[in-house]
Amino acid sequence: MAILSVKNIQKQFGALFALDDVSVDFHEGEVVALLGDNGAGKSTLIKVISGTYVPDGGEIVLGGQSVKFDNPRAALDAGIQTVFQDLALCDNLDVVDNLYLGRELRRSLVPGISFFDRRLMRENTGRLLKELAVDLPSVDAKVKDLSGGQRQSVAIAKAVNSKCQVIIMDEPTAALGVAQTRKVLALVKELKARGMCVIYITHNMHDVMEVCDRCVVMKNGRKVGEVATNSISKEALANVIITGDMDRYRQAPTAVQ
Numbered sequence: 478m479a480i481l482s483v484k485n486i487q488k489q490f491g492a493l494f495a496l497d498d499v500s501v502d503f504h505e506g507e508v509v510a511l512l513g514d515n516g517a518g519k520s521t522l523i524k525v526i527s528g529t530y531v532p533d534g535g536e537i538v539l540g541g542q543s544v545k546f547d548n549p550r551a552a553l554d555a556g557i558q559t560v561f562q563d564l565a566l567c568d569n570l571d572v573v574d575n576l577y578l579g580r581e582l583r584r585s586l587v588p589g590i591s592f593f594d595r596r597l598m599r600e601n602t603g604r605l606l607k608e609l610a611v612d613l614p615s616v617d618a619k620v621k622d623l624s625g626g627q628r629q630s631v632a633i634a635k636a637v638n639s640k641c642q643v644i645i646m647d648e649p650t651a652a653l654g655v656a657q658t659r660k661v662l663a664l665v666k667e668l669k670a671r672g673m674c675v676i677y678i679t680h681n682m683h684d685v686m687e688v689c690d691r692c693v694v695m696k697n698g699r700k701v702g703e704v705a706t707n708s709i710s711k712e713a714l715a716n717v718i719i720t721g722d723m724d725r726y727r728q729a730p731t732a733v734q
């Protein structure tokens with residue numbers, strides 16, 4: 478059974494159909510690439526899934542239940558996390574505070590009075606980062622002093638720490654160098670191994686081939702089609718994205734290569 482399904486989703490901005498009858502299923506332990514040229518509707522679709530936009534039509538089904546998200550908090554509470562490049566973190570806070578922001582662990586010495594349990598949060602943060610093989614100078618480092626790749630890793634660790642079922646990543650490696658990209662991709666594989674579903678938006682075909690199980694291609698607000706990553710070449714996939722013609726590829730896989 479799909480962990481998350483979007484069914485016949487519609488989203489209009491004035492006369493423009495940003496999403497037109499889009500349906501996709503997402504499963505546990507699966508990394509799904511959401512692909513398409515600029516303006517295809519990828520970000521709009523994840524904004525619908527993450528509660529930023531309310532769709533004009535269609536349905537979202539999470540764990541077998543029909544759900545409606547009026548705001549991002551509602552999607553978050555239901556277990557859907559979105560990792561944007563930089564936005565999710567507070568620069569002036571350290572790594573521990575970022576990981577627990579709004580969900581701090583508390584300790585009570587006297588009934589009715591509780592304190593943040595900094596020591597426990599710090600220990601847990603260190604353990605989680607170790608488990609995820611994320612290398613940072615210190616958990617006490619301010620996020621503004623970290624590199625782009627380290628910040629991205631902290632944002633992903635924060636999502637993991639919130640025990641979400643679905644993680645959406647919008648171009649997580651777009652601003653990263655080769656070594657940092659490799660680390661983020663390793664992290665994505667770790668999330669998959671933990672049974673999470675990762676929705677991965679990217680324009681980078683190398684990332685797709687490396688970590689994604691399935692590719693959903695969109696164009697002009699419509700879903701063009703889906704294909705298992707191991708059954709298509711990088712070149713053919715790039716061609717489907719540009720032409721929006723998955724059928725032609727299916728009929729003659731070599732024709733569009």
Ligand SMILES: Nc1ncnc2c1ncn2[C@@H]1O[C@H](COP(=O)(O)OP(=O)(O)OP(=O)(O)O)[C@@H](O)[C@H]1O
Pocket residue numbers: 490493494495513514515516517518519520521522
């Ligand atoms: N808030 C908005 N108001 C009006 N039009 C919008 C809005 N958001 C997106 N659009 C339009 O909807 C269409 C889909 O945009 P979207 O941002 O979802 O594309 P995308 O696939 O994420 O593209 P990119 O790869 O460039 O990020 C585009 O034509 C865009 O101009």
Ligand SMILES: [Mg+2]
Pocket residue numbers: 519520521
């Ligand atoms: Mg976008």
